[in-house]
Structure formats: structure tokens, C-alpha cells
Amino acid sequence: MSGRKAQALSALRRLGPVAVAAAAVVAVRQPHPACELTWPASSAAVQAAARAASPWLDPGPLRGWSRAGSGWLLRFQPDHGAWLLEVWVGDGGAAPAWRLRVADWLPGARLGPEAARSWLGDTEAVARELLGRRDWSGGGRTLAGGLPAGGELPRSEPARSGELAAVLAGLLLAGAVARRLAPEGRDPAWPWLVGVAAIGMVGLGPSLAPLGARLLAAEIRPAVAALAWWAGLAMLMGGVLFAALTCPTARGLRQPWLLPWAFVLGLAAASLWPAAWVAELASLRAAVPALAALAVLAGWLAGLAGDGLAALAATLGPARGLLLAAAALAAVLAGGPYAGPLLAAVAAAAGGREGGAWLGLAAVAGLLAGSLAAVCLWPAAQWAAWAGLAGGLGATVLAAGAVAAARVQSGR
Amino acid sequence: MSSAGRIAIVAAGVVALALVAPVIARLGRPGGAGAEEQARQALARLGFEPAGTAAGRPEGEHELAWALERARAGAAGRRLAAGEGGALRWRVVFQGGGEVGLTESGLLWSLRRPLPTDPGPALYRPRAGARLEQTLAGVVPDPEAWRLDEVQTWDEDGITWYRGRFLGGPGGLPRGWRREAEVEIAGSTLVGFARRVQPLGIDVGVVQGRVRELELLRAPALVGLGVVVLAMLATGVTSVVRHRPVAWVPGAAAAAAIGVAGAAAGGPVSSWGAQALAVGALLALLPAELRGTRAGWGWGAWAGLGAVGVALGGRVLVAGMGGFVPVSPHLPAEIAPWSLAGAAWLSALIEEPLLRGAVPALARPLLGWWGAALLGVPVGALLHPLPAVPLPAAVGLEAAVQLVLVAVAWRGGVAGAVAARGVLESVLRRPGFPAGWPWDLAALAGLAVGVACLAARRRH
Numbered sequence: 001m002s003g004r005k006a007q008a009l010s011a012l013r014r015l016g017p018v019a020v021a022a023a024a025v026v027a028v029r030q031p032h033p034a035c036e037l038t039w040p041a042s043s044a045a046v047q048a049a050a051r052a053a054s055p056w057l058d059p060g061p062l063r064g065w066s067r068a069g070s071g072w073l074l075r076f077q078p079d080h081g082a083w084l085l086e087v088w089v090g091d092g093g094a095a096p097a098w099r100l101r102v103a104d105w106l107p108g109a110r111l112g113p114e115a116a117r118s119w120l121g122d123t124e125a126v127a128r129e130l131l132g133r134r135d136w137s138g139g140g141r142t143l144a145g146g147l148p149a150g151g152e153l154p155r156s157e158p159a160r161s162g163e164l165a166a167v168l169a170g171l172l173l174a175g176a177v178a179r180r181l182a183p184e185g186r187d188p189a190w191p192w193l194v195g196v197a198a199i200g201m202v203g204l205g206p207s208l209a210p211l212g213a214r215l216l217a218a219e220i221r222p223a224v225a226a227l228a229w230w231a232g233l234a235m236l237m238g239g240v241l242f243a244a245l246t247c248p249t250a251r252g253l254r255q256p257w258l259l260p261w262a263f264v265l266g267l268a269a270a271s272l273w274p275a276a277w278v279a280e281l282a283s284l285r286a287a288v289p290a291l292a293a294l295a296v297l298a299g300w301l302a303g304l305a306g307d308g309l310a311a312l313a314a315t316l317g318p319a320r321g322l323l324l325a326a327a328a329l330a331a332v333l334a335g336g337p338y339a340g341p342l343l344a345a346v347a348a349a350a351g352g353r354e355g356g357a358w359l360g361l362a363a364v365a366g367l368l369a370g371s372l373a374a375v376c377l378w379p380a381a382q383w384a385a386w387a388g389l390a391g392g393l394g395a396t397v398l399a400a401g402a403v404a405a406a407r408v409q410s411g412r
Numbered sequence: 413m414s415s416a417g418r419i420a421i422v423a424a425g426v427v428a429l430a431l432v433a434p435v436i437a438r439l440g441r442p443g444g445a446g447a448e449e450q451a452r453q454a455l456a457r458l459g460f461e462p463a464g465t466a467a468g469r470p471e472g473e474h475e476l477a478w479a480l481e482r483a484r485a486g487a488a489g490r491r492l493a494a495g496e497g498g499a500l501r502w503r504v505v506f507q508g509g510g511e512v513g514l515t516e517s518g519l520l521w522s523l524r525r526p527l528p529t530d531p532g533p534a535l536y537r538p539r540a541g542a543r544l545e546q547t548l549a550g551v552v553p554d555p556e557a558w559r560l561d562e563v564q565t566w567d568e569d570g571i572t573w574y575r576g577r578f579l580g581g582p583g584g585l586p587r588g589w590r591r592e593a594e595v596e597i598a599g600s601t602l603v604g605f606a607r608r609v610q611p612l613g614i615d616v617g618v619v620q621g622r623v624r625e626l627e628l629l630r631a632p633a634l635v636g637l638g639v640v641v642l643a644m645l646a647t648g649v650t651s652v653v654r655h656r657p658v659a660w661v662p663g664a665a666a667a668a669a670i671g672v673a674g675a676a677a678g679g680p681v682s683s684w685g686a687q688a689l690a691v692g693a694l695l696a697l698l699p700a701e702l703r704g705t706r707a708g709w710g711w712g713a714w715a716g717l718g719a720v721g722v723a724l725g726g727r728v729l730v731a732g733m734g735g736f737v738p739v740s741p742h743l744p745a746e747i748a749p750w751s752l753a754g755a756a757w758l759s760a761l762i763e764e765p766l767l768r769g770a771v772p773a774l775a776r777p778l779l780g781w782w783g784a785a786l787l788g789v790p791v792g793a794l795l796h797p798l799p800a801v802p803l804p805a806a807v808g809l810e811a812a813v814q815l816v817l818v819a820v821a822w823r824g825g826v827a828g829a830v831a832a833r834g835v836l837e838s839v840l841r842r843p844g845f846p847a848g849w850p851w852d853l854a855a856l857a858g859l860a861v862g863v864a865c866l867a868a869r870r871r872h
Contacts, residue, residue: 081621105617132613159656181653189767215628219617224625231632231794238787239639245778247646 013281022393025370027267028067029098035069036274037091038377041065041210041283044072048087048096050245057100058163063222068281069154072263075213081221084108099142101218108133108145116143131388153398159397164338171345172301174308176247184250184353188301194244197296198237200289205230207286223330249303253355262347262359264280265365265391266340272332273339274374275367282376288384291368302341303357310356313349323352328406340367365392418867429856432717436839440847441470441741443494443502443516450520451504451512457550458526458602464507466641469847470625471513472500476741478799479615480738483586486731490739495519496584496591498609500740505708509806513606520690522606527571529828533601534572537565540579544576544595551595551605553803557583558593569600580633588612601652622799626806633794637766640791641690644770648697662703670761678746687762695826698769704825707869712820712828713862719816721842726809727798736801741844753857758835759796760830767792767814768821768829785821789814842852 002275018134045062060078067073077083083102102108116136117124121203122140146405201208211227216222253259281290307328313320331342344363369388372381375385437837448466455462468579477499481489493499494516501521505511513522528634541563549555562577572694574595580591589612596604652658667688674684695703699772767788775784793811813836821829835858843853 082617103617103621105613105620131611131616173642173649177649177653180646180650217623217624218627219621220628221621221625225628227777228628228632230636231478231629231790235632235636238636239643242639242643242778246643246774289482306795333582375795 018264018373018397020145020163020389021261021264022267025264025271028220032374033280034327035274035375036377038408040378040381041074041078041280042374043349043378044089045074046166047374048074048089048098049092056086059224062210063212063216063225065283066156066211066213068156071154071272073153073156073213075134075216077216077222079223080218082345084216084400086150086153095318097151097153099153100147101142101169102144102149102380103219104130105219106145107131108147109121109133110138111143115146119143119148131157139276147372164335165224168305168338168341168345171305171308171312174311175304175306176243176308176310178307179247179249179304182226183248186248187251187357190249190405191244193296195241197293198241199246199332201293202230202234202237202288203357204290204293206235207284208233208290211280232329237297240301242384243304244300247304249272249300250355251355253358253400253403254352255355256400256407257342258347258351258355258359259362260393262344262351262362262398263366263392264348265343266363266368268356268366269332269363270367270370270374272390275337276375277373278332278371279367279375282372282381282384287381291372291384291388294364295368295393296361298341300357302364303348306351306356306360308346309349309351309354317374339370340364362396365396368370413631421867422863425860425866427862428714429859429863432859433562433852433856437844437847437849437852439839439842440845440851441516441843442847443500443514443518444468444470444510444846444848446518446732447502447504447514449642450514451506453639454512454514454520454523454551455506455510458523458525460510460528462508462510462525466504466506468502468504469555470501470743473618474499474738474743474744475616476609476611476738478619478738479611481739482585482618482736483589483615485736486715487739491517492585493740498607500573500743507695514718519553519603519751522605523551525602525815527598527603528601531571531601531603534599535574535597538729540565540574540597541576543600544574544597545578545615547594547597548578548595548600548605551602552607553591554580558591563799570793571737573598584610585610586615588615612651618801619734619799622801622803622806625803626797626799627796629794629807633791636791637763640766640770640774641694643774644690644694647774648693656697659698659700659703660695663692663694665693666687666761666765667692670758673754673758673761676750678751678754679758684758684762688865691762691765694765694770698773699766702769702773704821704824704827704829705709705869706865707828708828709831710862710867710869712824712831713835713858713865714860715816715820715824715828716832717830717839719813719820719836720839722816723809723813723836726812727800730800730809731807735805737805738798738800744841744844747845749845749854752845752851753839756841756855757834757858759837760833763792763795764817764821764829764833765826768817772821774813782818785818789818792817831858831862835862 027273058077058078059074062074063074063077065072068088071088072087074087076085082103085098086094087098089096110133113125117315118134118136120141123137128135142151158371207330209226209229212225215225215229284290313323317325328343328346331339331346335342344360344367347363349358351359351411369385369392373385373389445611447468449688452462462556477493477496480497482488484492498515498521501512501513509526511524515521534864539558544563546559546562554556558578558580559577561579564575576595578593578595582589583591585591590610591609592610594606596708597604610681670684670688670691678744730737743757768785771788772781772784775787789811792814793807797806797810800809817832820832838858839856842851843857859863
């Protein structure tokens, strides 16, 4: 048997257990009815527009979306930005709820309390005096001057687990310090990968503007809100690129056959705690390149956090493995939405400085593909998710096989 | 440096200060000096002699002033804001009771006197309107332009009160604006008068919208500064572990200076405490060649006047090209002289070390000094732009000033940039404060320190 055939057979033998594990993860995945979506934001927008949320003012085009409660919160705004229409469309297909936010300086009526109550109902109405009008609110409904402005809408739940975010930030800082204090052979691929991903993300900025919907407000033109979002993204990407250049990733991949297992770990994390925000990303037109760039950037950051964790764990000597296992267990049990990123960091730490970022990339790719499959149930997203799953598994096995073969050939 | 050289520098500095001081003195808010006398006369005309000392305080709404300036371009808008628009005013309160509001140009804006024990007999109600109109004629310069819109009457503690609401049309204000006035009579004595302006929504809307947009655009700049601070933190820890030299004295001095400036500006400790520590640590770890020298501070302070020239020249250019740039100052909440100095130097001491020190220190190995220093320009340009129209002009004006500060930092390091920015902020903020020597002194202090630094520099 030729050497190449032997390598292929070896790769297939390695692929078997990984494929079985991946199939098991997919087969026994937990249902998450609270975050399973049957339509993207664009379909919800069509429904909202069709059901004529506010007949009073021209709502303008759809500018952005976010998840709020168990539904989509869609934001429509005309170019001048003098008002903002928010429409909430529940996942169950209930009637959309809406709220009109009007700039304080726009003129309108100054209704008396009796007139206001005729619209708000028999409730205690609270007036708000503005430059050219009087707004009323009461009983969950509002009036902008004499214009019905809808009622309160569900809001996104405030992010919990702030402590875990702080832990991740601390690990990133520790990783940066560890790489600067004890630099190892620089991997030339990573600066390029991170550079392309970061610049690509900045280039995709205008397409990603709907994700900055929280910046939209009455009185602020949507173009300026999009500019602020893009500028913030550019600053952030600049920071990541700077970090990639000054805190270089170590060259090599010490344990290549951990790569597919890291991907399966990401899949398992998504099965347990899917990233619900992936639906906002998947509703974009440029969803696939955005997800790919995000995977590269998050994978590199997971590698950095993993190096930080490894540097901290190294002080424990033989108990290092125990700490990593405890960190993985804590991430699974109490990680919540941070379980995936934390597990990716632990995987990167377990792989060691050489190749930790590749393991992080594999874990993050698994997490994203798994979350896409678990959360976004519309056909296009499902196709993308399964393609990502098969492609990710194949790519990690092939990469691992190639690295192992190269190592055999070089005699190391 | 020889003694003769030092004497020459001090003499040149004194001459330069003597030339700059009258210009600075003209920047203060006018109207305060004569306000007390005018207020006494206004109350005396009502038959009320105010007792005790008077306290005058400037007040106003800068957004209203900017809306007027947008509606009437150039000096006409500024005159309206200080006059009939009532956006820039003085309030005089007498210790023994009574208070009067006057615009900067001396127009009576509001008035209230204590209720006399005997306010006179109640008016014959059907004639109350005529009496209110007659009373208004004594407190507005153009009574024929006003018409009575509504009269309210009520009894309180045995006294009959009358309140007349008048509409004055636009008068000298731009089209779509409206003047309103209220006259309040108790018995037959005028006890209260107040004028108001109802602006055209679109004029105010442009200004308010622009202010909110620039507030939003500040967020990415803060993200940028946050990234810089994190990067400096990682670099700083590395430096400490590797036993690189730490300049404790400049770091502690910077932190202390920020503390003093923050306390003088009147903000809570939470708003500057963490920044004082961060900037102190940053300066302690900054390479010495980036920190700058005493001489750098000295000439940086005078270069700040160049930055003032660029800022004001840019405004003239934008206005000349048909854009809008606010002329009236941003009105501060605190008006003490030390508030002027504190607010001006606080932003200089916090932002310049980050933009002109940390960013070049971090990115210099990758981009060279100029490339790294220019990275700070877009961040700085988004931090405090004026609400100009069009929006790129607002950011462009600020970017031009940032470029001057980069040039100053190239020659004088962070010390020079801090001095230039402090002088720039002091002069640009000066018009928001009352006219008077304590404020002039606060605005000129940076330049005087600059002269001292130049005279005290060491021979190299």
C-alpha cells in the first residue's frame, strides 16, 4: 500500500469516532423552543408592513432588527430621522404591536386631559410638555400630540452573567500579557487571517448596519446611526488587528487530531446553550461572509483567552489538568450564553500555546454552525448550517490529517 | 541658558501676554456690569425700591441661541440671541426680595417683586384687560406689536389676581418664531412679568438633532479610547514585569493634576477618578521621549494659540462656504473662574496623554511615529465637535485642530500637546463665562505658565 493511501486510511479511521461523536451530538441535541425561529427578520418585516402597524406617518424603510422577548423588534425610519417606528412581531404570529417615537421638537396638538383620556381609556394620564405639543401616556398607551403613538413593547432582556464576561475579558488580558512576556515562534498565517477578517468585517459594515438597530432614535438620522455603528466596528476591529500583530500566535499545531474534536465540542456547546443572537446575524444578506469573519476573529480571541488560562493554570503544576476540567464543567453547568466562548477558551488552553488558536477557531466554528442549526429553522439558514457542519468537520479532519502527514514526512 | 536669554524670554512673554490679554478680555459674556443698575431701575419704575445687595448670574439656553443663529446667519443671529431671542440672559436677585431677568443686550426679560402688604384695590374686572395692556406697555419696547390673548382672574387670601397672556408675533425674530409674554397683577400692582419665545420647530430640530447625532458619534470614539487603555494596560504589565523604568513622579503629578482640575470643574469624583489613575499610570510607563519636556510644555502653550486660530479660522471658512457653525458659546453649569480653568485643563490632561502619548507609543513600531499619531486624529475628532451643518464640517473642524495638536506633540511630546490643548480649551470656553478679570486670568494662566517653563528650561 502506498504511503498516501495509508495516510488516507489513517485519516478515515480518525474521522470515524469524530463523525460518530458529531452524529451523537446532533441526535441527542436538546430542543430549545424559546429560541427556535421559523422566519428571519426580513420575513417578519414583510408581515409587519403588510399588517399596517401605523397608518399615521410614513414609516420609511426597515433599518434594523433585534430579538426582544419571543419575537422580532423591527425598526423603520425615514431618511430625515424625525420619527422612528418600532414594530414587535411575535414568533407565534400574533398581531404586531408598535410604538411611534417622535422628535421632541416636532409640533402637534396640546390635548386636554379629557381628550387624551378618550384615546388612552379611563386611566390616569400623565402629560409631558414639549416645545410645540403635549404628549400623554397612560394605561400602556401613548399620544404624541394628537397622534396615537402605540404602547410599550417587549425589550431585550438585559445581559446576565456579567461576571463571566469579566472573566473572559481577564483571560484575554492575561493571554496578551503571556504572549508578550514569553513570545514563541510567530505563526505567519494568523496575522493575515485576522487582518482579512477584520478588514472584511469593516468592509461589510454597511451590510451589518441592521445589527446596530439599538442606536436608532428619533431626531438621529439613520445614516448617522449607521455611521456611528460602522465607526465603532472599525475601532473594535482596529483593536483586534493591533492585538493580532503585537501578541502573535505561536506557530505549529501540537496535537492536530484535537481539531475535529474541538469542532464537535463547539457543536455540543451549541446543542446545550445555542447562541440565540446568531438569528440576528443570519437575517442579514451578507450572513455567510459575516459568520465566516466572525468565526476567524472569535477563534483567534479564544486562542488568546486560552493562552491566558493556560498561563494561569501553569502555576498549578500537575493540577493544571484539574483546573481546566473544572473550568469546562463550570462553563457547561453555569456558563449560560457564555458557555460556548468559555469552552472554546478551555479547548484552546488544553491544546497548548502551539495551535491553541486553531483549536479555538474549530470550537467557535462548531458553536456557530450548531447554533445556526438549532436556532434558525428557515430553509436557507438550515442549508447553511448543515453545510457549515459538514464542511467544518471535513475541513478540521483534512487539516489535522495534512498536519500529521507533514509531521511524518519531516520526521518530527 | 544664560541669564540674558531668560530675561529676554520673560520680557517677550510679558509683551505677548499684554497683547493677548485685551483680546481674551473681550470674549467674556457682556451685560453683567450694568445688570444690577438696570434691574434696580426696572423695579423702581414699578414703585418698588429693592433692598440689600444684588447677586447677578448669567443664564440662558445655548441650543435656542444656536437655533436663532441658524435661522439668521452671522452676527445678526448672535444679536438676536443676546436680545429679542432671550437666549443669553442675566438674572439679578436682590437680598431683600425681588428679581429681574435681562438679556445680554439689556432688554427686560422677566421681573418679579415681593407682594406688597397693600397691593391696592382690585381692578374692575371688565376693564382688567385694558389695564393689563397698559401695564405691558411699560415693560416692553414695542407695545403696539402685542395683543392680549387670554386673561385669568382668581382670588387668593383676599387679593384678586389677574394674569394676562400676550402674543407678540415674530417681531424681529425669524419667520415662524413667536413671542409671548405674561403679566401678573395683584390688586392693582404689577408683581410679575415674563417673556418667552416659541421657536420654529425645524430651526430647533436641526440643532437638537445635530447635538444628539454628535453625542452618538462620540460613542465609537470612546470605544477607541477604551481599546487604547486596554492595550496600555497589557503593555504596562509587561513593562513592570520586565523591570523597565517607571516614571513615578510624572505619573503621580499627572494624576494629582487631574484630581485638582476635576475638583475645580465641579464634577463628581466618579467622573474623573478612574481616569486620573489610568492617565497617571500611562504617563508613568510612557517612554521618556514621548513624554516631552518643560520646554515642550512652554512652547506648546503658545502653540495653543495657533490651534485657537485654526479652530476659529475653520469656523469662519465653514460659515463663508454657506455652512452653519454656532457662534454663541456652550453655556457651562458652573461659572466660577476655577470652573473655567478646571474644565479646560481636565479634558487636556485626560485626552492628550491617550491620543498623543498612548496611541503613538503602541502603534509606533508598526506605523512609525506619524502614522501612529495620525491614528488618534479620527478618535479625537469625534469627541467634542460643534453641532455644525453639514455634519462633515463639524468633524472636519475638529480634525483640523487635532492635526495641529499632532504637530505640537511631534515637537513637544505629550507635555506640549497638553499645554496647547489646555490653552485652546481655555480660550474657546472663555465666551461662556462672564466678562471680568478673574476669568481672564483663568484663561491666560496656561500661557503664563508657558512663559515660565520656557524661561526655566535647562541648557542642552
